[in-house]
Amino acid sequence: MLRYLARKLFVYILTFIVAVTIDWAIPRFMPGNPVDALVSRIALMPDANAALTSYFMAAFNLDQPLWQQYLNFWSALFHGDLGRSIMLFPTPVTTLIGRAVPYTLGLLLPSILLSWYVGNVVGALAARRKLLDNSVLPLGYLLTATPYMWLGILLAWVLGSTLGWFPLAFGYDQSLKVEWSWQFFGSLLYHWVLPFASLFMVALGGWAIGMRNMIIYELESDYANYLMALGAPQRLVRKYAFRNAMLPQITGLALQLGAVVGGALVTEIVFSYPGLGWLVLSGIQNQDYFVIQGVFLFIIVGVLLANLIVDIVYVIVDPRTRVGLQGDAA
Amino acid sequence: MTSTTDSAPASPAAKAGRNEILYFALRNPKLLIGAVVFTIFLLGAIFGPMLATHEPMTFDAPPGMPPSADYWFGTTLFGQDVFSQFVNGLRSSFIVGTLAGFTAAIIGMFIGFFAGYRGGFVDEVLNMLTNVVLVIPTFAVLLVVAAYLSVRGLGTEAAFIGLTSWPWAARAIRAQTFSLTSRDFVGMARLNGESTLRIIFGEIAPNMSSYLVMTFILLFGGAILTAATLDFIGLGPTDSISLGLMMNYSVMNAALQLGMWWWFVPPGLAITAIVGSLYVMNVGLDEVFNPKLRAL
Numbered sequence: 001m002l003r004y005l006a007r008k009l010f011v012y013i014l015t016f017i018v019a020v021t022i023d024w025a026i027p028r029f030m031p032g033n034p035v036d037a038l039v040s041r042i043a044l045m046p047d048a049n050a051a052l053t054s055y056f057m058a059a060f061n062l063d064q065p066l067w068q069q070y071l072n073f074w075s076a077l078f079h080g081d082l083g084r085s086i087m088l089f090p091t092p093v094t095t096l097i098g099r100a101v102p103y104t105l106g107l108l109l110p111s112i113l114l115s116w117y118v119g120n121v122v123g124a125l126a127a128r129r130k131l132l133d134n135s136v137l138p139l140g141y142l143l144t145a146t147p148y149m150w151l152g153i154l155l156a157w158v159l160g161s162t163l164g165w166f167p168l169a170f171g172y173d174q175s176l177k178v179e180w181s182w183q184f185f186g187s188l189l190y191h192w193v194l195p196f197a198s199l200f201m202v203a204l205g206g207w208a209i210g211m212r213n214m215i216i217y218e219l220e221s222d223y224a225n226y227l228m229a230l231g232a233p234q235r236l237v238r239k240y241a242f243r244n245a246m247l248p249q250i251t252g253l254a255l256q257l258g259a260v261v262g263g264a265l266v267t268e269i270v271f272s273y274p275g276l277g278w279l280v281l282s283g284i285q286n287q288d289y290f291v292i293q294g295v296f297l298f299i300i301v302g303v304l305l306a307n308l309i310v311d312i313v314y315v316i317v318d319p320r321t322r323v324g325l326q327g328d329a330a
Numbered sequence: 331m332t333s334t335t336d337s338a339p340a341s342p343a344a345k346a347g348r349n350e351i352l353y354f355a356l357r358n359p360k361l362l363i364g365a366v367v368f369t370i371f372l373l374g375a376i377f378g379p380m381l382a383t384h385e386p387m388t389f390d391a392p393p394g395m396p397p398s399a400d401y402w403f404g405t406t407l408f409g410q411d412v413f414s415q416f417v418n419g420l421r422s423s424f425i426v427g428t429l430a431g432f433t434a435a436i437i438g439m440f441i442g443f444f445a446g447y448r449g450g451f452v453d454e455v456l457n458m459l460t461n462v463v464l465v466i467p468t469f470a471v472l473l474v475v476a477a478y479l480s481v482r483g484l485g486t487e488a489a490f491i492g493l494t495s496w497p498w499a500a501r502a503i504r505a506q507t508f509s510l511t512s513r514d515f516v517g518m519a520r521l522n523g524e525s526t527l528r529i530i531f532g533e534i535a536p537n538m539s540s541y542l543v544m545t546f547i548l549l550f551g552g553a554i555l556t557a558a559t560l561d562f563i564g565l566g567p568t569d570s571i572s573l574g575l576m577m578n579y580s581v582m583n584a585a586l587q588l589g590m591w592w593w594f595v596p597p598g599l600a601i602t603a604i605v606g607s608l609y610v611m612n613v614g615l616d617e618v619f620n621p622k623l624r625a626l
Binding site: 012014018026027141144149151153161162259261262265280281285287289293300303307 | 458461462464465466467468469470471473474475477478498551555556558559562563564565574577580581586587589591594595597598599601602603604605606608609610613
């Protein structure tokens with residue numbers, strides 16, 4: 001078990017190092033000089049130019065040798081310093097991210113967990129049941145093929161704009177004060193429904209299809225046939241099949257995280273939801289590279305941590321990993 | 331999936347030889363429906379721009395018009411022809427999907443074949459590389475890379491998507507190669523002293539050709555979705571129109587509030603239809619190639 005986790009942990013640490021290196025290297029080795037781009041973007045007066053250039057040169061430490069820059073980058077990272085935002089100078093990037101994260105997590109966690117659970121249950125029910133299967137399967141493929149933002153756009157158009165049932169934009173009623181009150185909480189929830197629903201629905205299809213295929217595979221296996229031959233009730237056989245089919249779905253959850261995070265970012269943009277996606281968009285529009293890089297690092301760390309949690313859950317759920325057998329080659 | 335035309339007993343299926351696959355392919359509704367939908371959009375991408383009577387990016391139309399005889403898909407808030415944008419965007423999607431799909435398939439095949447065939451240390455190293463790229467949220471990487479490129483073309487977009495989307499393909503191909511490597515005919519080829527490359531591309535690859543085709547189809551569809559997402563966030567090509575960019579412009583310019591559905595419905599619908607048809611085609615192909623799944 002420890003070997004299994006240690007191996008995983010090694011990959012994650014390696015991944016983190018690679019990601020940080022990419023984050024460090026891209027501004028430095030990309031064609032074009034980001035400092036010039038930044039300065040030309042925000043410079044107001046000719047003499048402000050020089051001052052800004054020197055500020056950014058110092059911020060990037062561009063006058064030092066490359067290896068020194070690399071070490072500095074790591075050291076700043078471990079001090080929690082991701083630079084300062086340019087569009088909202090001088091707010092630190094970490095503050096901006098900290099403000100946006102609750103909204104993104106509030107969308108992501110429920111939609112990931114609920115779509116996973118509901119998708120698995122629906123998929124398991126649909127497997128080998130003609131009528132249900134014929135409706136779940138095409139719908140599932142349709143949903144997985146839908147771009148996240150488009151479903152969001154459709155929901156916003158039909159339920160928000162045309163019918164007027166839900167608000168079209170923002171994380172809460174802009175006339176309210178941000179405070180701990182029932183009114184504010186209700187407004188939060190009201191604005192949360194549509195972005196959540198679109199994320200939930202797109203992710204649902206994939207899980208249902210995956211589970212359906214796994215159940216069919218399990219029902220064809222020897223143990224299922226044996227149980228049937230013994231005259232075990234259908235329900236019992238399906239219960240065993242479900243538990244076995246669950247394992248690859250747990251691994252799949254870890255693999256899908258990156259895609260769902262991407263989906264959350266664009267969904268937030270559709271609904272002008274004040275999470276990381278909205279932050280990234282304004283970062284891109286204002287060429288605020290520190291913000292983009294900060295969000296990048298934050299997503300990497302978040303996804304790696306989530307992967308680790310999934311691995312630990314996997315060890316708890318699959319006894320084979322505990323006794324040192326390889327189990328599923330996750 | 332090799333045909334068994336030589337020395338096979340004269341059963342109807344064997345007599346049909348390679349036509350057997352065609353026989354089942356033409357009777358598979360999933361494959362047919364998927365192929366028809368896909369072909370319609372492909373034709374739209376090829377010939378649509380020739381049919382368009384207006385330029386995609388010029389502002390020469392009356393703004394915000396619903397579909398009409400003159401402007402088939404209506405016009406944008408700024409007076410651009412939506413139909414022209416749509417067909418040119420379709421073309422962009424197919425170009426990005428093809429280029430990125432090929433890039434990812436080639437990398438995935440290369441790594442999968444070598445890791446699976448060589449095993450041992452090569453496998454360990456390549457597997458580690460695959461795992462690292464697999465765990466990295468590739469969308470975040472694309473975000474940072476694209477943000478620093480001030481000029482972006484379809485080619486660069488496709489290259490970056492291809493370079494980040496190969497890991498699952500490499501993994502799947504590795505597993506397949508692994509099981510084929512232990513077969514007798516590969517051992518024989520090895521005894522004959524054939525080179526590694528010859529064994530991989532002469533013995534192993536042809537025996538999983540159907541698998542490779544399906545892998546490419548999934549990579550193609552995935553690339554189209556990723557490209558649309560990137561475009562929507564504002565990191566699409568700077569020199570052309572795309573379906574994701576159309577959605578971005580419409581949302582950024584209050585098409586939702588104004589109820590200009592003709593601006594944002596077609597691009598998303600096209601992506602959903604193309605990618606969905608690919609997925610359904612893939613299931614159909616699986617049934618055609620794999621006799622166990624044939625429901626006839």
